[in-house]
Amino acid sequence: MEIKTYQLALLGFGNVGKALASLLLAKESELRQLFGVSFRVTGIATGRHGIAIDPAGIDLERALLVEDLSRLSKRSAEINSMNFIQQCQANVLFENTPVNYETGQPAVDHLRHALECGMHAITANKGPVVHAFEELTDLAREKGKKFLYESTVMDGAPIFSLFREALPGANLVAFKGILNSTTNMILTRMEGGASFKEAVEYCQEIGIAETDPSGDVDGWDAAVKIAALATVLFNTPLKPHQVERQGIRSITYQDVQDAKMAGKRWKLVCEARRLGDRVIGRVNPELVLANSPLYEVTGTTSLIQFETDVLGLLTLIESDPGPHTTAYGLFADLLNAIKSE
Numbered sequence: 110m111e112i113k114t115y116q117l118a119l120l121g122f123g124n125v126g127k128a129l130a131s132l133l134l135a136k137e138s139e140l141r142q143l144f145g146v147s148f149r150v151t152g153i154a155t156g157r158h159g160i161a162i163d164p165a166g167i168d169l170e171r172a173l174l175v176e177d178l179s180r181l182s183k184r185s186a187e188i189n190s191m192n193f194i195q196q197c198q199a200n201v202l203f204e205n206t207p208v209n210y211e212t213g214q215p216a217v218d219h220l221r222h223a224l225e226c227g228m229h230a231i232t233a234n235k236g237p238v239v240h241a242f243e244e245l246t247d248l249a250r251e252k253g254k255k256f257l258y259e260s261t262v263m264d265g266a267p268i269f270s271l272f273r274e275a276l277p278g279a280n281l282v283a284f285k286g287i288l289n290s291t292t293n294m295i296l297t298r299m300e301g302g303a304s305f306k307e308a309v310e311y312c313q314e315i316g317i318a319e320t321d322p323s324g325d326v327d328g329w330d331a332a333v334k335i336a337a338l339a340t341v342l343f344n345t346p347l348k349p350h351q352v353e354r355q356g357i358r359s360i361t362y363q364d365v366q367d368a369k370m371a372g373k374r375w376k377l378v379c380e381a382r383r384l385g386d387r388v389i390g391r392v393n394p395e396l397v398l399a400n401s402p403l404y405e406v407t408g409t410t411s412l413i414q415f416e417t418d419v420l421g422l423l424t425l426i427e428s429d430p431g432p433h434t435t436a437y438g439l440f441a442d443l444l445n446a447i448k449s450e
Contacts, residue, residue, distance in 0.1 A: 118154075190219060199228055264427060272341075289330050290409035359394075
């Protein structure tokens with residue numbers, strides 16, 4: 110079997126980027142044997158831990174251990190993220206910088222530049238899907254490359270590729286589910302006796318909530334995910350501010366305990382439905398009954414239920430996701446991108 114080598118660049122090397130590096134190392138032999146693919150990582154860029162560029166290939170095992178990535182670089186000049194994309198000479202860019210709910214920047218510019226430089230552009234960042242999906246998709250088609258984003262919603266669960274590959278001719282009518290792991294864990298902890306403040310602090314301790322948890326508890330993360338799903342699966346642009354949004358900040362400890370006594374549970378529910386040529390999206394807390402598929406979704410588990418015109422209801426569940434599952438979504442996008450060549 111002829112082995113084709115791909116040069117990869119990682120823009121963002123936090124928990125997800127490191128998990129992707131570990132997965133690439135674990136799958137290195139399998140990639141060669143089953144797919145005829147080898148790789149070398151020619152660039153890694155971070156905001157706080159330096160930038161490494163080496164066209165001959167960076168030692169990923171060392172990159173996972175060093176505090177300052179610039180120690181591994183063959184380029185010593187100070188460069189910004191856009192110059193990094195040019196200088197790393199990669200075939201594929203993994204863009205994993207923090208999400209910007211309002212504009213999708215600078216990730217949109219990163220992905221656009223990667224495509225213009227002849228790279229496949231892969232991201233776990235929801236912002237570009239919401240704010241520049243049509244532009245980036247059209248540019249990728251023009252350049253004969255792929256813009257892929259499986260990890261933007263439900264980590265490694267195959268939502269976008271499900272409709273792209275496995276459900277030809279199926280038309281989405283509506284979807285409903287639990288898409289924000291942090292709020293689901295908060296409500297689960299409150300049901301177990303923790304206060305709202307204690308539950309938020311626990312999520313921060315285990316790394317699923319930011320120092321400022323407002324993006325989760327006020328429903329912004331969920332709204333962006335609804336907007337991303339609607340934009341792609343309904344082929345109808347939807348911005349986060351167009352999603353009716355209410356978070357869980359107003360849900361009290363007593364509310365949760367009263368629901369528990371009544372055999373119900375509070376859940377932050379995400380949903381969208383096509384109505385004619387419009388898509389209506391909403392995220393808000395709901396009391397769900399024990400017979401609801403959402404009732405047993407606890408902790409960091411996520412669920413989405415699709416209503417289509419041909420299959421009725423189709424449900425995907427992802428149990429206890431983490432950086433490793435997000436990394437798999439990126440890895441799957443890599444394989445889907447290069448198989449088209």
